[in-house]
Amino acid sequence: MEPLYKPEGVEERWQRTWEDEGLYAAEPGSRRETFVVAHPPPNVTGALHTGHALQIALADLLVRWHRMRGFETAFLTGYDHAGISTQNVVEKHLLEQGTSREEVGRERFVEIVWDWLREYGGTIMGQFRRMGASMDYRRERFTMDDAYVRAVMRFFVHLYDKGWIYRANRIINWCPHHETSLSDLELVHEEVDDALTYVRYPFADDPADGVTIATARPATILADVAVAVGRGDGRWRHAVGREVVVPFVERVVPVIEDERVDPEFGTGALKVTPGHDPLDFDIGRDHDLPELTVIGPDGRMNGEAGELAGLNQEEAEERILAWLRERDQLMKREAYRHSIALCERCKSRIEPLISLQWWCRMDEIKQPALAALREGRVRYVPESQHRYAIDSLENAPDWNISRQLWWGHQLPVWECPDGHLTVREEEPGACAECGSAELKRSEDVLDTWFSSALWPFAILGWPERTPELDAWYPGTLNTTAREIIRLWENRMIFSGLELLEEIPFSRVIIHTTVLASDGRRMSKSLGTGLDPLDLVAEHGADATRYGLLKLTSSQDVRFSEGAIEEGRKLANKLWNVSRLILANVGDATPELRPRALEERWIAWRLDQAQAQLEEQFGAYEFSSAMGVLYHVTFDDFCDWYAEAIKPRLYDGDEDARATALANLERLLKLLHPAMPHVTEEIWSNLPGRETRLIVSPWPEPVSAEDASAEFEPIRVAAEVFRRAGVRAPLDEEQQRIFDAVVKPDRAKVDGGDLEAEAERLRGEIARAERMLANERFVQNAPGEVVEAEREKLERYRRELDALGA
RNA sequence: GGGCGGUUAGCUCAGUUGGGAGAGCACCAGCUCGACAAGCUGGGGGUCACUGGUUCGAGCCCAGUACCGCCCACCA
Numbered sequence: 045m046e047p048l049y050k051p052e053g054v055e056e057r058w059q060r061t062w063e064d065e066g067l068y069a070a071e072p073g074s075r076r077e078t079f080v081v082a083h084p085p086p087n088v089t090g091a092l093h094t095g096h097a098l099q100i101a102l103a104d105l106l107v108r109w110h111r112m113r114g115f116e117t118a119f120l121t122g123y124d125h126a127g128i129s130t131q132n133v134v135e136k137h138l139l140e141q142g143t144s145r146e147e148v149g150r151e152r153f154v155e156i157v158w159d160w161l162r163e164y165g166g167t168i169m170g171q172f173r174r175m176g177a178s179m180d181y182r183r184e185r186f187t188m189d190d191a192y193v194r195a196v197m198r199f200f201v202h203l204y205d206k207g208w209i210y211r212a213n214r215i216i217n218w219c220p221h222h223e224t225s226l227s228d229l230e231l232v233h234e235e236v237d238d239a240l241t242y243v244r245y246p247f248a249d250d251p252a253d254g255v256t257i258a259t260a261r262p263a264t265i266l267a268d269v270a271v272a273v274g275r276g277d278g279r280w281r282h283a284v285g286r287e288v289v290v291p292f293v294e295r296v297v298p299v300i301e302d303e304r305v306d307p308e309f310g311t312g313a314l315k316v317t318p319g320h321d322p323l324d325f326d327i328g329r330d331h332d333l334p335e336l337t338v339i340g341p342d343g344r345m346n347g348e349a350g351e352l353a354g355l356n357q358e359e360a361e362e363r364i365l366a367w368l369r370e371r372d373q374l375m376k377r378e379a380y381r382h383s384i385a386l387c388e389r390c391k392s393r394i395e396p397l398i399s400l401q402w403w404c405r406m407d408e409i410k411q412p413a414l415a416a417l418r419e420g421r422v423r424y425v426p427e428s429q430h431r432y433a434i435d436s437l438e439n440a441p442d443w444n445i446s447r448q449l450w451w452g453h454q455l456p457v458w459e460c461p462d463g464h465l466t467v468r469e470e471e472p473g474a475c476a477e478c479g480s481a482e483l484k485r486s487e488d489v490l491d492t493w494f495s496s497a498l499w500p501f502a503i504l505g506w507p508e509r510t511p512e513l514d515a516w517y518p519g520t521l522n523t524t525a526r527e528i529i530r531l532w533e534n535r536m537i538f539s540g541l542e543l544l545e546e547i548p549f550s551r552v553i554i555h556t557t558v559l560a561s562d563g564r565r566m567s568k569s570l571g572t573g574l575d576p577l578d579l580v581a582e583h584g585a586d587a588t589r590y591g592l593l594k595l596t597s598s599q600d601v602r603f604s605e606g607a608i609e610e611g612r613k614l615a616n617k618l619w620n621v622s623r624l625i626l627a628n629v630g631d632a633t634p635e636l637r638p639r640a641l642e643e644r645w646i647a648w649r650l651d652q653a654q655a656q657l658e659e660q661f662g663a664y665e666f667s668s669a670m671g672v673l674y675h676v677t678f679d680d681f682c683d684w685y686a687e688a689i690k691p692r693l694y695d696g697d698e699d700a701r702a703t704a705l706a707n708l709e710r711l712l713k714l715l716h717p718a719m720p721h722v723t724e725e726i727w728s729n730l731p732g733r734e735t736r737l738i739v740s741p742w743p744e745p746v747s748a749e750d751a752s753a754e755f756e757p758i759r760v761a762a763e764v765f766r767r768a769g770v771r772a773p774l775d776e777e778q779q780r781i782f783d784a785v786v787k788p789d790r791a792k793v794d795g796g797d798l799e800a801e802a803e804r805l806r807g808e809i810a811r812a813e814r815m816l817a818n819e820r821f822v823q824n825a826p827g828e829v830v831e832a833e834r835e836k837l838e839r840y841r842r843e844l845d846a847l848g849a
Numbered sequence: 850g851g852g853c854g855g856u857u858a859g860c861u862c863a864g865u866u867g868g869g870a871g872a873g874c875a876c877c878a879g880c881u882c883g884a885c886a887a888g889c890u891g892g893g894g895g896u897c898a899c900u901g902g903u904u905c906g907a908g909c910c911c912a913g914u915a916c917c918g919c920c921c922a923c924c925a
Binding site: 047048049061169184223233240257258259260261293304305308309310314315316322323324325326382396431432435436439484526527557559561563594595597598599600601602604605606610613616617619620621623624625627630652665669674675682683686687690694733766767786787794812823830833839 | 852853854855860861862863868869870872873874875880881882883885886887888889890907917918919920921922923924925
């Protein structure tokens with residue numbers, strides 16, 4: 045064994061072995077208690093990013109821990125077809141080939157996507173494997189698998205039959221580049237420098253006078269159908285009820301009152317354009333105003349724009365502004381900074397357009413989910429996210445589920461020439477209403493999240509009643525990032541409750557977001573991304589897993605390589621202490637025979653560390669757990685225990701040798717869920733090892749006595765000796781350990797610090813005495829706090845005595 | 850405009866019902882002994898963002914201020 049642990053090669057070897065030997069495999073027939081994680085499906089075109097890596101580290105730790113604890117673990121995985129994202133990628137690819145989606149047509153385009161995916165997609169599973177994720181890769185699923193598609197169709201028809209899916213003309217977010225609608229959740233907002241334009245709309249009956257409005261989008265003036273002012277706004281009382289003339293198109297429209305107009309903004313008068321603004325749309329519907337449209341799906345002025353038809357919005361705006369200037373109706377133009385909505389994929393400016401889309405009503409379907417959340421049957425961790433999840437579900441608006449894309453699940457809706465709709469899982473032969481055989485399927489596809497919502501049970505074969513579904517639904521937990529709560533987690537909960545009448549999992553762990561080291565978001569476009577595979581190549585998957593878990597926190601954290609480095613050091617330290625033990629145990633086999641003080645003590649320390657780990661794993665406190673592993677390995681196991689038993693190992697003490705192996709075994713088990721590879725590698729070098737660590741049982745506590753009362757004096761003596769060069773009185777056993785661990789030549793034996801050390805201790809003693817003399821403290825503080833203070837006082841006094849010895 | 854979180858050592862972060870300011874990394878010094886391309890030991894370094902309050906006692910509780918994030922929102 046080399047003195048430096050080198051993870052490369054070792055890790056890949058174990059990854060192959062574990063999978064080949066079927067140790068990742070889950071079997072639905074098991075009678076054991078189950079631990080099921082349906083891992084979030086990555087985009088089929090995606091590559092591993094830091095968020096995935098953290099998610100893997102976290103979920104795999106829990107899975108491996110439960111596997112060792114005897115649970116039947118099902119760590120399930122697969123891909124999301126990621127409608128808009130995948131379409132985007134393939135369209136770019138077509139562009140490079142000198143063609144386009146439009147040119148090849150829908151049918152051919154979908155074929156090209158499939159071909160493209162077969163060639164370039166689906167690389168991330170290899171990266172999951174490289175992280176050591178112990179998923180059952182045999183059960184990999186894809187949201188476009190035939191069986192999955194059937195589940196999606198069933199869901200749609202089910203909701204439609206219940207009357208919860210409907211079609212309506214509403215104002216929606218339109219991406220002019222993708223030419224599709226988007227839900228609010230698929231937008232990003234960005235501040236831009238713009239202009240606010242003040243335009244006078246003359247009264248129809250008195251053109252010299254009029255109402256001045258402020259607008260950020262003069263091009264939409266052509267679709268104005270009213271001017272609105274705040275209810276009871278005195279400034280405009282004379283205008284309400286009269287009519288004004290819309291510039292350029294010279295349309296006569298009413299001046300109305302509405303409480304949604306903010307009197308503080310601009311002039312307090314708003315031009316109402318229901319066709320191109322969400323607020324105006326609402327106002328228009330309530331006042332029964334017409335809905336005009338002058339901008340088309342391509343973002344350019346459409347046929348309704350008269351002489352401006354075909355122009356882009358900037359050009360149209362120029363023409364309109366010129367028109368206004370000529371007539372002296374352009375009152376003012378001022379700089380205006382505001383935020384606009386962009387398509388999160390292509391960053392095109394979102395166009396609010398009225399469009400016929402499919403919607404899912406939320407009011408009824410969300411109720412059981414809300415109840416489950418409120419009652420804590422499903423709990424988000426941390427608690428703050430639980431409140432947020434409830435809040436966002438309570439306020440969830442109807443869900444726009446249709447998209448005008450080509451890649452995705454086509455709606456199971458057929459329309460006959462008379463406009464009747466037939467909704468069936470399979471293509472119907474005739475219109476359900478009039479019997480017409482001339483049916484045309486809706487061209488829309490479903491929002492990707494509509495299918496993702498079924499993930500925890502569709503991957504188990506639902507709607508078929510499969511053994512997997514019986515065994516693994518409901519699952520156990522889900523891990524994800526904060527921004528996915530509304531998009532995915534909540535939707536899995538309500539769809540699971542609706543279709544299977546059971547929650548899909550009882551815990552959702554919302555993990556830390558790892559920011560770039562400068563505090564910005566990690567993102568490819570900002571160039572702040574970080575390839576976790578580079579970290580794995582440099583430090584190993586174990587170190588990377590450890591580092592990411594160490595970074596987890598109650599808040600977002602900046603990435604620091606130091607955490608990964610710490611993991612690398614831990615792996616190396618473990619490797620080396622194993623070398624020490626393995627090289628000096630002769631033909632001993634692992635067996636716990638603790639006799640000597642250091643053996644009774646390390647058994648107790650390992651018990652303690654294990655108890656802490658179990659508590660922290662159970663509470664999803666991964667960073668603290670990594671701290672426990674680090675310190676128990678370095679400080680307790682290596683610096684004290686290993687040093688103390690060295691002479692006995694060399695001397696051939698069989699009890700010490702067997703016990704050392706047993707203790708090493710136990711340490712490896714504690715570390716395995718976080719650092720699976722290095723621990724398995726060392727495990728395989730232990731004498732008489734035939735089973736794998738990955739499936740070996742999690743240790744039972746040794747139930748050792750608390751040996752600290754005998755052991756602590758050695759630590760105190762060592763501290764005093766190192767600081768002041770004074771040796772404290774110890775009994776024979778203690779002295780043996782002291783001599784093994786605290787070598788004389790390592791101590792600073794100059795005695796010069798003696799008085800300073802005594803002074804420090806006297807200060808501590810005085811402080812402790814003061815506190816204990818304080819009646820209010822003794823009466824009010826919790827008993828254990830007071831007791832701890834008494835113990836401290838005694839310990840300081842002992843140390844002071846030792847100094848004087 | 851709302852909601853949530855943050856501000857602790859040079860860096861990244863802990864600090865669990867209020868009771869000795871911590872870890873890892875970095876830095877300095879000593880040691881190097883039969884696991885450790887390193888390790889071990891010791892050390893320097895902090896007005897716990899600021900201001901007030903409660904308390905015998907505040908990093909922690911309360912009120913306010915400043916700055917930094919994130920999420921949400923139809924201010925044209």
